[in-house]
Amino acid sequence: MALPIHASTGERIWYYAFRVICGVIFIFLLFPILTIIPLSFNAGEFLHYPLQGLSLRWYHEFLATGRWAVAVKNSFIIGVSAATLATILGTIAAVGINRTDFPGKQLLVALLISPMVVPLVITALAVYLFYARIGLNDTYIGIILAHTILGMPFVLITVSATLQGFDYSLIRAGANLGASPVRVFFKIVLPNIIPGVVSGALFAFAISLDEVVVVLFVAGPSHRTLPRQMFSGIREHLSPTFLAVATALIVLAAMLMLTLEMLRKRNEKLNSPV
């Protein structure tokens, strides 16, 4: 990518112009995140610069307000349960899908990952109408099941990716030596695909943590999650507390990202021939 010594003037101009354009795009990408973090430490009540001194008052407000505490609790209950369910079912199914070929496999996979493609509002409406019949609206279990379905395709994809490098004859070897299928799964399969399983779980958790459309339709007032609380807040009464919440969520995102990066590196190491 370095500029060759024989480059013409036009090429030189283009080379530097291109760098500038990319710098601008990079700023565009990070700009909103970078502006919101300092503002959350603002001592004043305005939602714009210049800052009127630094303080942690909005973080206090965030932690001290009951409504936010409930929202955090709800988000974690729903996120952890949905991610757990999605990971268990998704991992088992991924092992099955990658076990062998069978007729209609492609169609099945397309159906299983369709929640990724179908617009959220359709999922939300369908689930809402269905729950209205069976009485699952305004319940944790209703939201958890919907989020399980939304997060599961990601588990399926990440686990399938790790299974590509998995040698199925290890299963036979384990069975040959007398291990039960369950023991084979936990002692042989799982340790080999664990990076994919964990990244799938993190994906599913992140999806649930960020999901608001289904929650808008299905959840009652006592099941408000963090994004749901933010959605109505942004529409009705925006306060600097939201910036503190947003910053906390950005930090969480960064942590999730770093964990996933580590897992990816580990998976690469596992899959690379020594």
Added chain:
Amino acid sequence: MVEEAVSGTSLLKKLRRTERRKKIEAVGLITPLFVLMLIFYFIPIGLMLYKSIDNSQMREIMPHTARAIEHWSGKGLPDEPVYTAIVEDMKVAYPNRTLAKAGRRLNFDLVGFHSLLSKTGRKLRKLKGPPYKEALIKLDKKWGDPRYWTVLQRGLKNTTLIYLLATLDLRYDDKNNITHVPDEQAIYVSIIGRTIYISIFVTVLCLVIGFPFAYIMANATTRVRNLMMIGLMLVFWTSLLVRTLSWILVLQNKGVVNSILMWAGLISQPLDLVFNRIGVYIAMTHVLLPFMVLPLFSVMSGIPSYYVRAARSLGATSIVAFFRVYVPQTKPGIGAGCLMVFIQALGYYITPALVGGPKDQMLSYFVAFFVNERVNWSMASALGLMLLLITGSLYLILGKHVSITNIKLN
């Protein structure tokens, strides 16, 4: 046993048996997930799609009328039995409050039906009869208007197309023919058009911005590439609501962008950058950009540099070499990225709802609107069906050429 294992046919049999066992195992492992999805995803979606044509509720509210009016020829006025039947039905439905529901439903087809039913319901006890035909027409002359009976007959069938027709700005006229609604009521075609237009615009913006970004990333030194990747992934992982909120703050009148522009002396009044279409474009492009960059980057990092070098050494200028040799090699990435961004943009709800004005709302918004504000599940389902139809057909047509599942997730 040993001899058997050696002979070819039995080996084949054993192989087949193993294969079959593998298949059974595979199916067994997938089943739990599939059952969950069937019950809590596929069946609900099927029911929702059916809801857009389902009319059974009307038959439950007016069972006698539904049966009596089936044989009405549609000419002139129905005979006495139909009038008797509807009075009977209303006598039950009015105190149950289901009559109002029927009224709202019929009002959707013909404005004035709701008030007619509630008025008749109120005065039902004073009504003399049977026979009821004269009495009802005396109570309100609308009961002597064949148009109302045509709508009622249509409204008491098992299924109805009025909601689906409404999403295309069509309706039935007095003679049961399909016509356009009056221009001032025609809104849905333009909403569908707007949804597609905004999605295309955002896709193009993402491509224009994402292509150079991915290009630099694919060709940069490891350090720069990692830095760019971390930036991109941080944005990707940050909550949608956080990003939308930050754009509201950045673009508002006293926001950073307006402050910088005013400080630089480029403008004297703050520009309206948010709660309008500009805000929607900027925020949606930002949110969807990673979905364009990631597939582009994964394709570009696999393109060897010697093709462009060969073209250059054969005399192509750098621009020609770039567009005729490099860009065609990135087509799978462009395809996957555009499809991802476009399909997601079509279904967007949260971002336009928060950073857009009333005229920037897309189909999803109206689905939610009909559920939450109008409590009209049928219309919401009909709009949902349209959205699913557009998204699904695109996925099927374009999905054949590009593969979404091939995109690396991290």
